[in-house]
Amino acid sequence: MDGWITTWRQKKQARSRRRFFFLFLLVFLLLVAGTAWGVTNFGWRKIALKVDGEERVLRTWARDIRQLLEEQGITLYPGDEVVPSLQTPLAGGMAVEIRRAVEITILADGREKRLRLVPTTVEAALARAGIALGPEDRVEPGRERIIGQGDTIRVVRVATKTETVEEELAYRVVRRPDPQLEKGITRLVQRGQKGIQRTEYRVTYEDGREVKRELVSQTVLKEPVAEVVAVGTLSKVSRGGRVFGFRRVLWATATAYTHTGRRTATGTVPRVGTVAVDPSVIPLGSRLYIEGYGYGRAEDVGSSIKGDRIDVFLDSEEATRRWGVRRVKVYVLE
Structure with a gap:
């Protein structure tokens, strides 16, 4: 009987040790798993x-x-941005963003600048580049546009200035008929004087170049004085006891020439009364009356006879020397 009880007790103790070991192992594994999970x-x-x-x-x-x-x-490239910064410790649930930079070109103040920036507005990109904008400056594209890869931003410097200038005012010419003067003759009665006008402009410049000029105001400082010219209307005169009508009168510088052995430009043999003229002033073939010379006809030309110059024919060298050079009134007859 005692042997059986002893055996039972031993078996019971063995079962208790096994149960304790299992429980200990279970607890140990749970602790290890929990630690690992933590x-x-x-x-x-x-x-x-x-x-x-x-x-x-x-x-x-x-x-x-x-x-x-x-x-x-x-890999991060120049201009790329990381939000938050690279040194920021990580925490669960954190959001990290990498903003890639784009390459743009800025044209401003005569210079070209290339840089890399993350996409932002044109205005912000210019600020990052250290380019200040004036209130009137124009930006292409617009200031609020978002920049993209390869974009070019152009800054146009706009300035508006007020300019004041004094300008001359032209005078008008008043022509008054004068029956005491021969037709073609004029006489200055009153000399004209230019006026002065002060003008104010609003001038717009783009990159230093004028693009618009607007009139703001005008003030006349001095009124112009009209020039008065008497215009001859007399068409008939009496010379040498004869009255003749004429189309016009002009003052001319007259020289004289004599026989050269050549015919005139119109094919005639030169004689007293033959006159060399500038055909653009006096048409060839015109009948003339020249004070101090008499009647004549425009039949010849000369290389030095231009404008209001004429050359009258005389019979001898002596006569041409006596004539010399003189200012004469020439009547172009009807």
């Missing part, structure tokens, strides 16, 4: 990463954003 959840972070507008969710052991990018094999 360590994993503490160091393994869930991050939302957005690159070039595409977002993905990932888990990482990285401690900060720099390590995260290295872990993901993401």
Whole structure:
């Protein structure tokens, strides 16, 4: 009987030891699993990463954003921005965004500048480039447009100035008929005088070049004085006891020439009364009366006879020397 009880007790003790060992092992495994779960959840972070507008969710052991990018094999280029900054420690549920820069060209103040910036407004891009805009400056494209890869921004400097100038005012010419003067003759009665006008303009410049001029005001400082000219209307005169009518009168510088052995430009033999003229002033064939010479006809020309010059024919060299050079009144007869 005692042997049976002893055996039972031994078996009971063995079962108790096995139960204790199982419970101990179970508790140990639970502790290890819990520790591992805690360590994993503490160091393994869930991050939302957005690159070039595409977002993905990932888990990482990285401690900060720099390590995260290295872990993901993401390279940053000049001008790229990371939000938050690279030194920011990672925390579960954090959102990280990489904004890629684009290359743009800015034309301003006669210079070209190339730079890389993350997409932003044109105005913000100019500010980043250190280019200040005046209130009237024009930007192409518009200030609020978002820049993109390869865009060119042109800044046009616009300035408006007020300019005041004094300008001359032309005088008018008043022609008054005068029956005491021969037709073709004029006489200055009153000399004209220019007036003065002050004019104010609003001038717009773009990059230093004038593009628009607007009249603001005008003030006459001095009125112009009209020029008065007496115009002859007398068409008949009496010379040498004869009265003749004429188409016009002109003053001319007269020289004299004599026989050369050549015929005139109209084919006639020169004689007293033959006159060389400028055909653009006095048509060839015109009948003339020349004070101090008498009647004549325009039949010849000369290389030096231009404008209001004439050359009258005389019979001898002596007569031409006596004539010399004189100012005469020439009547073009009807």
